[in-house]
Amino acid sequence: MSARDLFTFRNSHFRIGVGITAAILIVTAITGFIVLPFAQHWVQFANVWDAICSAAGVPQRAANVTAPEQTKRLSEVVLTSHTLSRPSQEAIGRGATLAQRCAICHGPTGISRADSPNLAGQYAAVIYKELHDFRSGARTNAVMSPFAVNLTDQEIADLSNYYAYLPRPAAYHPTPQLPKPSIVIYGAPMRGIAPCGSCHGSLDNKTGSPWLEGQSEAYMKVQLHAFASGERRNDISQQMRNIARAMTPQEIEAAAAYYASQPPDVVKAVD
């Protein structure tokens, strides 16, 4: 008994084993690559080869389909791992100088008294993205847009690093802390809403999502409604619009009030 006696068509087991296997393979291949494609009357194939390629999953580029015209500007921010890494003291200093013109709304220490967002200690990637979006027009605001249009890439990076460098408003408790509403803890799985904290920092932070603790209640409410109505649309892949649209007005109210009442020290830091 050696491989020579086995791997030969004189051996009946070999004949039967290889024969049946090959037969099954051929029959299934013909069925899968030729018969079934043509059984789909709603698909047109130029010839048999075309059907085989389609069934095999050969990557094809449809010739006569053009991408739909984009009427509104979308966010075009590109963030690589180098964009904001390890800011120098100098860069932060430049950011501080530039930030003087922001102070009128966002506060001299990055803490707003005008229902604008607090920027002190915000994730650098967030400020970077919003400034880019204001500059490109992906996000518009009568007050904010004119400030952003003339910023250079370098200035945006410096500003982002400067604000991220400022200490968060630690002992800042605008109102008594409210209990967590269910929309914040659980989200609403059946409506596709994840818990807010899974992106906004208290459970995990997804790049580009700001932390919300201690922000202005009025501001957050306006933004949620703007997302829901589609008036604001600079969120990538509609991440926030999908959520805001599925929220009830009461949930928007409760989430905004809750976050406004929280000190930002529960939020994960970024290194």
Add this chain to the structure above:
Amino acid sequence: MLANRKLILAHFWLAFGVFGIALTLGAWQMFIRSPIGTWLSNPELYYRSLTAHGTVMGYVFPTLVAMGFGYAISESALEQRLVGVRWAWTGFWLIVAGAIMAMVPVVLGRASVLYTFYPPLIGNVFYYLGVVLVVVGSWIWVALMAINLRVWRRAHPGAPVPLAMFANVAGSYLWAWTAVGAALELLLQIIPVAAGLKATIDAGLARVFFSWTLHAIVYFWLMPTYIAYYTIVPRAIGGRVYSDSMARISFILFLVVAMPIGMHHTFADPQVGAGFKFIHSAFTALVALPTLLTVFTICASVEIAARLRGGRGMFGWIRALPWDNPMMLALAFSFVMLGFGGAGGLINMSYQLDASIHNTQWITGHFHLIFGGAIVIMYFAIAYDLWPHLTGRELIDLRLIRTQLWLWFVGMIITTFPWHWVGILGMPRRMAYFDFGDPAIAPQALSVTFSAIGGFILLASGIMFIVILARGMRAPQVDAGPYRFALAVHQPATVPVALNTHALWVALMIVLTLTNYGYPIVTLALTEGTSVPAVYVGAQ
């Protein structure tokens, strides 16, 4: 004839130890996402637990059982001392090291990627390296099984390889080849990203590689169970194997058709062509064949035992079976669960029906019934049967053993039947939280509660199992005699080459893998622009 008892016991104890931990996590998962638990408030903890549970139950536990059992088979069926004991210990320690290396990042929340890796999700590199070590450790076992058989063949030229060893080596070859898919995915795609050398990954290609492993690994889990069906049960209940050739053909069929069918796990994936999905689906239908052969042969073997005990009539013989024998009980439970699980499997394997249960709780219900039920209950039976030979001590409390098996069976039915049901209703799998207050899923609360209760029954049974084995280490000593396997009705004097060696079938396995996977893998690998940015777990 078991010379290396310590080696085998080490494998079994490690297997059942990690099984106990993973089982506890499983019961906790069941509870925490059911209406009787309160919401965790941090889903990350759920995914940590799920990653640990899946990794241990899918990779570490069954591999160790197959290895320990394989060494026992090699020594007792071949009646020859294990060759390469030092290598066997090396393999064991590699698995220990790998399991620890993988679990540390999981516990720390740095690798909550689930046991299927879920690219483009990327966790800490040590998790993947740990899994690789576990696989490498098990490959040492594969090599040792082949070497031991070869040594035996040289001493017994032309003699029929004992069925248990023939099947054992078939299982080890299947594992060696099927693990290659996940190994390629890890080494070529995931680990370079996890180690920071690359920032993008071709998730579609990775999923195809994983499907290469994912189906045949199921048959690797199943091998010890089928070996026990054929070579332990008939002996334990006083019967004979109905047909030795039928048994060999079943194992050969597993070797050939378990591999080229994994794309039934990618039915919903757009990157795989429909023609290949069809071929894989058709071959999947074939894999029912060896199981049907087995069910037939084992029922016939059991009937032989019953008739030898004086059973009569068309079905009357069933009463004559030794129902107080734990092995009989385990077999019956295993077959019932295999039957229901197999029926569910027919739904999963059909391209169209699969669409309605894809990624729902049906899937988790299905594989717990088959794997956790039909397969693992035979792992218990194997341990009970081997234990006196490994410890030199008797397992005295048969009633406790029977209770344990009953609880596992009942617990598994209570857990998995409602689990299937909520899947049909559309409940997704791998979710940390369900809001049962929502009218849309409120009707499922009751079913999920039943599953959770079943989970605690299973936990109780698992604890009993470990207690029985631990008590068996301190029971009165007995001489258990040599460990024997069941004889066939017609014990073969000679076996045709094809049924006595693996080469032809391994060759067919590899050829079918190439025909069924070659083209999709090569095109996916060569197509530009199919990679996506990695999403790092636990990183900022």
